Amino acid sequence: MSEVRSEEEKAAEARRGPRRGPGPGGHAMGSGEKASDFRGTIKRLVGLLRPERALVTIAIVLGTISVVLGAVGPKVLGWATDWIFAGIIGKQLPAGVSKDQLVASLRAQGDNQKADLLSGIGHLVPGQGINFTEVGRICLLVLALYAVASLLSWLMSYLLTGSINRVIYGLRRDVEHKLGRLPLSYFDRQPRGELLSRVTNDIDNVAQSLQQTLSQLLTAALTVVAMLIMMVTVSPLLSLIAVLTIPVSIAITAVIGKRSQALFKEQWKSTGELNAIVEETFTGHELVKVFGRRAETEAEFARKNDQLVEAGFGAQFISGLIMPMMGLVGNLNYVLVCVVGGLRVTGGSMSLGDVQAFIQYSRQFTQPISQVASMANLLQSGAASAERVFEVLDAGEQVPDPATPGRLGGRTEGRVAFEDVSFSYSPDKPLIEGLDLVVEPGHTVAIVGPTGAGKTTLVNLLMRFYEIDAGRITLDGVDIRDLTRHELRDQVGMVLQDTWLFNGTIRDNIAYGRPGASEEDIRQAATSAYVDRFVHSLPDGYDTVVDGDGGSLSAGEKQLLTIARAFLSEPSLLILDEATSSVDTRTELLIQKAMTDLRTDRTSFVIAHRLSTIRDADTIVVMEDGRIVEQGSHDQLVDAGGAYARLYRAQFAGAAVDIEAQDGMASVS
Template sequence: IMSRMTNDVENISNTVSQSIASLFSGVLTLVGCLVFMLYYSPMLTLVSLTSVILTLVVTKNLTKFMRKYFPLQQTLLGRLNGHIEEMVSGYRTVAAYSKEKKACEEFGEISDELQKAAIKAQICGGIMGPCMNVISNISFLLVAGFGAYFLIIDFNPLALKGVMTVGTIQAFLQYTKNFTRPINEIAQQYSSIQTAIAGAERVFEIMDTEPENDEGTDKDFSIDNVKGDLMFKNIDFSYVPGEKVLHDFDLWIKSGQKLAIVGATGSGKTTVVNLLTRFYDIDGGSITLDGESIYDIPKKKLRGSIGIVLQDTVIFNDTIMQNIRYGRLDATDEEVIAAAKTAKVADFAEKMSDGYDTMLTEGGGNLSQGQRQLIAIARAVLADPKILILDEATSSIDTRTEVHIQEAMLALMKGRTSLIIAHRLSTIRDADKIVVIDGGKVVEAGNHEKLLNENGAYARLYNTQFAGIKT
């Protein structure tokens, strides 16, 4: 996508800026020359127009090959840029597993493919110019030959009337040259034009994608009136048709309740979050918020009532202050600082030389993983949502840091509906209700003590983590 929005757009921009002026002046030249040519000799004009016919034939055949190789060239260029970006951003992982040679080999393979496609594309594009020159010369010779023929044949009416003269032929040859020049100029740019067309197709694929624009049917829905009662009823969902992730799934989260979802990797825990926030739509069943279908609520308002702390924290290339303010853009500096203190961000931010004005690199490379997670939590504190989702919120935080933020998180969740998804079961002992998902269904539900006493799926997960009991 980055390649489409940078390389392809730049190619389109450069081609348009260079070609528009040439195209405009070329059209004027063509029209002007054609008028004068018709005035002097309609017969020779028809002869000179053979260049147009030949141009169309050659262009049609060459374009078949260009339309194959130029899009391939742009696609491979996008793959190459994506590979470079991936290797650079993940260089630590590459180095840790000693895969530098493998990364270079993959780069070489993609580069070789790109080189082959680019050579073929440039050959096709480069042939166009010489072909147009040949056609121009053929047209020039035809006009000269037929002009001489009209001049020397005694019974030619034009010659008898003195219309066709040597001067007329000379003028016509000059007009023919001017007539074919714009065509040749466009042919010289044909390669860049095809590159721009291939890039435009890739850009338009993105632009033609339907944007999220769901206004819902309930225009009067107000975030301020949200209580936070959530119900999933008979939910069916699959990312890939035929492969159910959730099947006949039921879940009720009462207003103000702190509910935790646990389960093995791939059991569908995060999918519940994706469906609630409408990043995906369900295949069957219903999801309601305060008794109203979430599909009747405008997406913007639905998501505005939900605060999310994801396991993969996004940090922008901006100050700590602005990164936290992303949770609520109209927040004052005092409100941002208060949120930072609640989420324990102040503990490290105020020790930095520039404090909250410290610039963070893209992805938060100058912060520890735990510190990045704390900034994400601070955003949620600042947003003050009616519903809170913590998706593996403390998975990247060390045990000591986790202890420090538990009090802050408990205060944040107090009085609001909270949905916690975690593998570390130590973080959910105090949840009002814990549900265990397995095979896309809820197999157990209850509080921590109740589920341990039942000695079922939750107990096995808990004992595996803390007691070392084999399952």
């Protein structure tokens, strides 16, 4: 059931504060002005993976094995380097003596530096060259290690990708369900474009960020730990040099990341605002042209577009500084490791293969840190979007349905009673206070009054789009708060001032009032609402496809479609909110006859300004400032000379003559 909105609501909104909502040329206010909680948002985002913890655990195990195998690779490859280096040096030495004899001879000659170098070379045999068989065996072993590591890494990514897709699916589902539980007041405060941006652009950005960062972050963390362990086993001294880069890297990432996070949040806030402008301007493009506001709209779009470009450039540029800075730190670390490692090789305390392996470990140790730093922009962008999505999920919900709801027992009689009802949009600005109104079954009640008097608010309260502050509203003696919203609204048919159609055929739009209706019922409803009069002039008849704007249908024809939908739903209660405001006078006369049939044996609430829709009402209720100031029949209120009589003289006196004349002409014909 679509929520009811009219000028009364807009006036009430003006009383409770400005609303930057839909409207041609309007712009949106984002809801993300509060400070970003990057750490808390990331923690909550990771918490969404809890249902996937089994697969994530398997992925972590596979990733750990993959990293371990990859970490062993450089060490094993260092063995091949030692064999090659030993072969090259051994070929240059005289054959027939052992390494120990050669080292002792060099020390006796006082060449201790060369002796230390030769003593540190494993597998050295003077006069013997490279052992290609051993080198080949080692290379095959390294190849096997890396192949298995790559396969396990691919399996880890495959499992994580599936888990992330299911998490995002669940997030979209939760947001969709959340939107159905939010009160109408939430949508009053949120521009449509901004809200759509949160549930589309922001969720897509969260998905992209998780897909591109989660597996890499997991691999990076495991790699850092594995490389650190391997480095310590090779050389504690060189490990200390390499570890010194960690606090420097963390400090750089923290300083730059703190500045860029605010800009990323501003970027997605600006995206939502720009989306709101585009959506609102497109929806109201006719008004924009009619009132000559194209230049102002384009200027507003350009201003918001500039803000988006500025925020996006700043966020990407500042976060992009992390990678070059991390590269500088990594290169400095590489130079130090090479210098110290070279000195230790010449001193005989390390083999050349160990230095080579350590250099690889050092590069692999700093590379994940650099990768994490380079992903900072993705992480911050995803966190900013996630925070905006979580703001929707954390929004206050409407009052839940009762745990043990009451029952109406099928079709209701339709007796509605407002008993001492009070309501306000804002606590400090009362709108309705102590209102009492009883509508007997089958009666038609017309509600009239100036804009902002609270006419549509009464209907919203009856439908539980808003909850009353005090008193109660009953349907057949049952408090509507004791019913589920579905059961309550299932009894109601509505025809609103603003028509609402969806993409589909004319048949589908009429059948929306009662799913599963037969073709005969649909055509009968169309005939009763005079849709059948014009539908045959369309190219495909009832199969003509219309979009949300109604396509080639006129405003009156779209209104007739919504009336046919109400006919088909066969409601116990009928709500007509300026239902004939978009049709010509002759069509209005036809609709009035149809409305008379539609209102038969149904309790009807008619919100109207036009006399033709309320003169035959059983009771006319006149509202001012949220109070009922008069009620009675048309003749009684005119004779009373009060508020209704003033409205009658001001708005309807001249029109009544024309309508009565047309009624007479219609009866003659």
